[in-house]
Amino acid sequence: MFTGIIETMGTVSQLKEEGTNLHITIASSLTAELKIDQSIAHNGVCLTVVSLNEDSYTVTAIEETLQKTNLQYLTVGANINLERCMQMNGRLDGHIVQGHVDQTAVCVLKKELDGSWEYRFKYDGSKGNVTVEKGSVCVNGISLTVVNSAADEFSVFIIPYTHEHTNLKDVDEGDAVNLEFDIIGKYVARLVSTGYTG
Template structure:
């Protein structure tokens, strides 16, 4: 379980194919605190630490993960948003984030608002995915508030701190991002869909 509050950014140091899997080696400020078998969200995707060595650690993405996320587009040098799993006696500063990416979206617009940024994302039209104004969305692991909601697209307003201390500032129009929709919204959407089918 995560909160969507990014703890640090990491850098992809090495990428190694192993059958259909990919082993990613990263460095980050808290590598020496990591333990093998620990859950760590990478751009919102929960991956398990399988190896640590010095200031580097390794995680493995299987084909199922690669199919649903943008991890397959990572390159050596890519900057990744990181969050360790939440401590249950801590504050939930973001929202309930599972680290299970639902789908990817495409950045369609980035507008500089003289100090803040207004980012628009279009996403796939399949699945029980919805957004609502002032609802929650997780974009590359960042807990954000939906500023504007449309059919299969939404916009978020990014404060300067988030822009500076995550990988948001490195995104460009056309880039793919990982999306996790609000778990409560997904349950409601599925239930309403079932009721419509029954009727």
């Protein structure tokens, strides 16, 4: 389980295809603290560390993960948001995040305001995922508050700290981001769609 509070950014240093899998090597200040088999969220995608070097580590994304996330668009040199799994005695500063991306969205607006940034994202509403005003959503692994919620799009406002310390600063209009919708909201939506009455 994760919280959506990004610890640091890593830099993609190598991409290697093997069959339908993609091995992603990331240079990161966290490397010295990692171990094989550890789970880390990469742009919100939970992946397992499979090898370690002095200043970098490697994870593997399978075809299904690549098809459902923006990891398929990674390039060498790209920044990637990183978060290690939550410790049981840690504070839940963001919200409950599983590291299971539901779908991608496209940035349709990036607007610099007086001291903040507005981003608007559009996604395929036919998949049954929803946002609610002032609810939580995970964008590229970042726990954010929803504003201007609609059936297939929503906005978020980003403070300078988040803009500087995550890869949202690299996201432009037309770029894909990973979305993980609030787990409680997903259960409620599923119960409503099946007509569950308790």
